[in-house]
Amino acid sequence: MLKGKNAFFAYGITLPAIIYLLLVVGYPVFYLFQLAMSKARFEAGSLNLKWVGLENFRILFQDQYFWEALKHTIYIVVTSIPVSVILALILALCLDKIRRGRGIMQTALLLPWMIAPALGAAMWRWLYNDQFGLINYMLRLVGLIKQPILWLADPNVAINSIVICDVWQYTPFCIIILFAGLQDIPTDLYEAAGIDGANALQVFWYITLRLLKTEILFVLLIRTVFTLRIFDYVYTLTRGGPGRSTEVIATYLYRTAFSLAKFDYSATIAVTLLIITAVLALGYIMLFKGGMES
């Protein structure tokens, strides 16, 4: 192993990135916590902070809008993630079994993930248009609906419209990961199961799902972390409306800062978001570790 001068060299090349991360992420996170525990006031063009401890959090816990935003965020997490993971599992299993056209199908499946939400939102707004949109037209054509569905204007429907966008955009990511996992399962395991007379369901349950556990947990972890901070689609499609029916944590904190200029309170929401994310991520990692050992 390398020592002395080399260790010095190693520090020299490692530290720039670490210092960068400490300055560009570490300090802002520290500042965020400071902001969350202060009352901020604009004085002579600059922001003055007065320490108030956990006062902002006390207000936050009594803030009905925050609880609503949290509820909507959790709703999207618990609907979009199972749907996209199950869908991805089915599609990955199909992809694993076919030979012809696999490459082209993989590209086609991947494509939605690469489309900027800035276009994705425009696209979905147009599809969801209640008078001229393609979706309502198709549904009426096949006789599923009589009256147009107000995809983005009906408070009971709008959040589900966002879930559909989220599933559409992030299922490809799940497919890629699960498909890669499937390809790592040795084929002789399947053959052995076939000789032992296991049926398809048993093979799926005892071999595929067991061996795919790591990938499934990974996909769940990443999707949870990213869905908790969902912003782009909500902001561009509904801005949290109609009313507050699609307000999520990220749009709430964004609006609090950028429309109301309440930076301290926005920081309080942000810190809460970070804590929720950290707790859930740790939970998954524990499951991960447990899964590895068994």
Next chain:
Amino acid sequence: MRYFSRQWKVKSDNGRLVKWIILSVYIVLSLAPVFWTLSTSFKPRSETLEIPPSLITHNFTLDNYVKVFQKTPVLLSLRNSAIIVTGTLFLCLTLGLLSAYGLSKFFKFAFQKFFLYLALATRAIAPTALVVPFLIIGRRLHILDTFLILILTNTYMWLPFLIWLMKGFFDVIPEELVDAAKIDGCSNLGILRKVIIPLSISGLVSVAILIFIDTWNELLFAMSLAESVGVKPITTTMTYFYTDVYTVYGWMTAAGIIGIIPAIFFTLFFQRHIVKGIVAGAVKG
């Protein structure tokens, strides 16, 4: 036994057909929105408001695209995006490759593990949570509404990923190769440049493409930290026609289509690389 195997084959052929159909149906459904958007961008305004809607226009026109060029600073914002993406890639690769080399198995020093997990932890911080601090700190440093702040903030989202991924690729390089280069009189940096990077180039390309696409598509920092047309990237132009009251769908879709061309180009031509990068990130990150 022969009977059994024949039956098995017929069954699996049928199964394959069903799988083909499932995949095709999903692909058609998931690409229909994109096709529909593309089709809309070539329609005159009157035709977008027709019932039944036409799947392919009967009055092909480029008017919507012309309008985008007339009404928005689209070329300028494409240039801005190119600058931001190039800067982000440059910063990510310079800092990330050096640091991944330092954190790889070829060196051992105190805090090595700690640095690695520190990088991982920063990756978990939501960009939405950091927008406000970035805004306030950026204003204090007078770098708000500049390329610099967009490059600095975009870099944070990918640098930790790059470090972890490249460290993973570096760690599987046999030590003998490095030792041989050392005997030939190669310096540490020379080894990185002449041995380690060439051996992990395909992984590097994968990550670079992912960084490119994701930075190109980034919207949150773009709309919060930049104000002037000389700085705002293409995603802000793509959302230029999003208005609540009067929406011209032809313009809106045309602006969006222009904006995703580079990302789609990379997806179609480097699909294998992208898949590889994502999978490697999953396995090693």
